[in-house]
Amino acid sequence: MVILTSVLTTGALTLTACGSRDDSGDKGGDNGSGTTLTIGVDAPLSGENSTTGLGIQYGAQIAVDDANKNNWVPGVKFKLKALDDKAQPATGQSNATSIVGDKTAVGAVGPLNSGVAQTMQQVFASANMVQISPANTAPELTQGKNWQTDKKRPFKTYFRTATTDELQGSFAAGYAYNGLKKKKAFVVDDKQTYGAGLAKIFNEQYKKLGGKVVGSDHVNTGDKDFGSLVTKIKNSGADLLYYGGQYDESALITKQLKDAGVKIPLFGGDGMFASTYIEAAGKSSEGDLATAIGVPADTLPAAKTFIETYKDKGYKGDYGAYGAYAYDATTAIIKAVKAAADANGGKVPTDINDLRSKVVDGVQKSDFEGLTGKMSFDQYGDTTNKQLTVYQVEKGAWKDVETGTADLK
Amino acid sequence: MNTLPQQLANGLLLGSMYGLIAIGYTMVYGIVQLINFAHGEIFMTGAFGALTVYFYILPDGTSMALAVPLMLLGGAIVAILIAVGAERFAYRPLRGAPRLAPLITAIGLSLALQEVVRNFYPGADRARAFPGLDATHDIGSVTIKDADIFLILAAILCMAALAIFVRRSRTGRAMQATAQDPDTAQLMGIDTNRIIVIAFAIGGFFAAVAAVAYGLKYGNVDYRMGFLMGLKAFTAAVLGGIGNIYGAMLGGVVLGIAETLASAYIDEIPGMEQLGGQSWANVWAFCLLILVLLFRPQGLLGERVADRA
Numbered sequence: 001m002v003i004l005t006s007v008l009t010t011g012a013l014t015l016t017a018c019g020s021r022d023d024s025g026d027k028g029g030d031n032g033s034g035t036t037l038t039i040g041v042d043a044p045l046s047g048e049n050s051t052t053g054l055g056i057q058y059g060a061q062i063a064v065d066d067a068n069k070n071n072w073v074p075g076v077k078f079k080l081k082a083l084d085d086k087a088q089p090a091t092g093q094s095n096a097t098s099i100v101g102d103k104t105a106v107g108a109v110g111p112l113n114s115g116v117a118q119t120m121q122q123v124f125a126s127a128n129m130v131q132i133s134p135a136n137t138a139p140e141l142t143q144g145k146n147w148q149t150d151k152k153r154p155f156k157t158y159f160r161t162a163t164t165d166e167l168q169g170s171f172a173a174g175y176a177y178n179g180l181k182k183k184k185a186f187v188v189d190d191k192q193t194y195g196a197g198l199a200k201i202f203n204e205q206y207k208k209l210g211g212k213v214v215g216s217d218h219v220n221t222g223d224k225d226f227g228s229l230v231t232k233i234k235n236s237g238a239d240l241l242y243y244g245g246q247y248d249e250s251a252l253i254t255k256q257l258k259d260a261g262v263k264i265p266l267f268g269g270d271g272m273f274a275s276t277y278i279e280a281a282g283k284s285s286e287g288d289l290a291t292a293i294g295v296p297a298d299t300l301p302a303a304k305t306f307i308e309t310y311k312d313k314g315y316k317g318d319y320g321a322y323g324a325y326a327y328d329a330t331t332a333i334i335k336a337v338k339a340a341a342d343a344n345g346g347k348v349p350t351d352i353n354d355l356r357s358k359v360v361d362g363v364q365k366s367d368f369e370g371l372t373g374k375m376s377f378d379q380y381g382d383t384t385n386k387q388l389t390v391y392q393v394e395k396g397a398w399k400d401v402e403t404g405t406a407d408l409k
Numbered sequence: 410m411n412t413l414p415q416q417l418a419n420g421l422l423l424g425s426m427y428g429l430i431a432i433g434y435t436m437v438y439g440i441v442q443l444i445n446f447a448h449g450e451i452f453m454t455g456a457f458g459a460l461t462v463y464f465y466i467l468p469d470g471t472s473m474a475l476a477v478p479l480m481l482l483g484g485a486i487v488a489i490l491i492a493v494g495a496e497r498f499a500y501r502p503l504r505g506a507p508r509l510a511p512l513i514t515a516i517g518l519s520l521a522l523q524e525v526v527r528n529f530y531p532g533a534d535r536a537r538a539f540p541g542l543d544a545t546h547d548i549g550s551v552t553i554k555d556a557d558i559f560l561i562l563a564a565i566l567c568m569a570a571l572a573i574f575v576r577r578s579r580t581g582r583a584m585q586a587t588a589q590d591p592d593t594a595q596l597m598g599i600d601t602n603r604i605i606v607i608a609f610a611i612g613g614f615f616a617a618v619a620a621v622a623y624g625l626k627y628g629n630v631d632y633r634m635g636f637l638m639g640l641k642a643f644t645a646a647v648l649g650g651i652g653n654i655y656g657a658m659l660g661g662v663v664l665g666i667a668e669t670l671a672s673a674y675i676d677e678i679p680g681m682e683q684l685g686g687q688s689w690a691n692v693w694a695f696c697l698l699i700l701v702l703l704f705r706p707q708g709l710l711g712e713r714v715a716d717r718a
Contacts, residue, residue, distance in 0.1 A: 046527065047633070048535045191688055217676075218688035222637055224627055227419030228672040229687045235412045248536065255628050259543050260552055280536040280629045 056316025337360025433612025449639015479646020
């Protein structure tokens, strides 16, 4: 009863907070100074995963600032509308509804979590509005439920600049087995769309390569005490722990593992590739590994100005994981608006529905050099840039150790 | 390697933490029949009080032997102030109201405290590092950390001190009297308002001790840490027999051990592979609670009504 009561209370509070979001709606039309168009951003901006989420918001912000400063689309000013999904699917869905309800919105960037994306896709598809996630990696988002046997794109409005977990999990398995020479892995996941999918793919691929999975377990997000899990891992004789999930739990797991005297590295996916992981786990994180999509942003010549701007503005959050991808995603939307304007004799179509559907087509045809490399999408809405990098914690910072693409067998 | 001793130790440690927090629930319930759902957040603010002392008051490089008592003091001051403030401004005005009213206030207060910490404490919107006591010792096949020793000692000392206080001191006897019958106690010249404030303050103090132990053990704290811990501690209080201070400790330990053993061993039983593991710990813990309540609705130590305080 009590839990029910608190759930109801929280729900009621959330509803109240969301009630009045579509106010800025109809005022953005043509006036003397030109058109203002909105680009929505949805990401966890507080609480769990917020370090990475803020990187997405500010990455998109810099793209919008650049577009406005350089007048990329003559006569159009872009405005960012950033909403916090708190890494919760229901909140993501209501944020999507709010973005769609804004009559100046042409597209959205986000979210961070694959589980959140699942609830948002239909909302954007119904409004025929483009959504580009810089971070989602669950294969079914673009390739359908039966992606392993029968790829089928469920929503033509959904795109992503991140490559899938199929590639990420396989890449990690390959590096763990061949690069690190670890033959006995313990696999743990957090049962979320992202974490469980990643762990499953790692598990399968690692066994195919000849490695032995000596144990597996699942945790709940929000768990703090992993004493029992740590004892199990210690007893299993594993020489590597693979974790599918986010940094909130993995930082605690690695700390408790090392404290118990189990000096084996924890290897995870891009969900824990954040500076917060190292801050929260302290020295225990030394030697831990994570795969992340793309190549390291600071090795990309095109991203140099971006990183400087990010630092100059003093933004919080982590551009390292997705900031540059959010920038490119936002740029793809802006370029699609420009293409729509060019096709319309230099003027942005005044009917918002017409504009939105043209932007979807424009994004599908994206073909430009972004900060993170070539930006284009395949027939599923997946990026054609399938680079991945393994990072390792060295002296309290993530260092890239190997870049490549997964070799699917 | 036989993992049972280590798993029992894991469970005992987790349970001691639940027990320390559960005392706050149980004492307040014993005296005013109020379930203070903001107690988990009082625990959380205690942790941030201790964090403040360590990072913003003590000079860098203070030895932990000196820092820990001062952190305990800082955490206790914050937690007691908030517990007493909650009693004065959120619960006392509703004392005559139907029982649902203070319950809802408590839930509102707990959300408010979380949001205040999240918005106003620097860096509190994500996990903040807390100094740890990470040196380890091997006792037979069991490995424990300094932080674990601190937790166990703190739990034993707090329980013993409380037992003596409630049995021997004048105030303690007044608490027992108030718990039995507040109206009669008042007629006998006991200032029941004062007794209630003391119960909240002791609960806050225990929560702060648990919070410091938590920070030292897990190495970081965040604004959401009170929710699940508070829920578990409440469960422990009910399991042990709500209103009974020894029951709270016993319930905590039983709950901690049950959770740990469930997550460690159930998936090794043939045919139960899908029902065990860390993610099922809560399921089994609450099943145990339901079972106990079915067969002993008053909780494990519930019949000693005269002792509740």
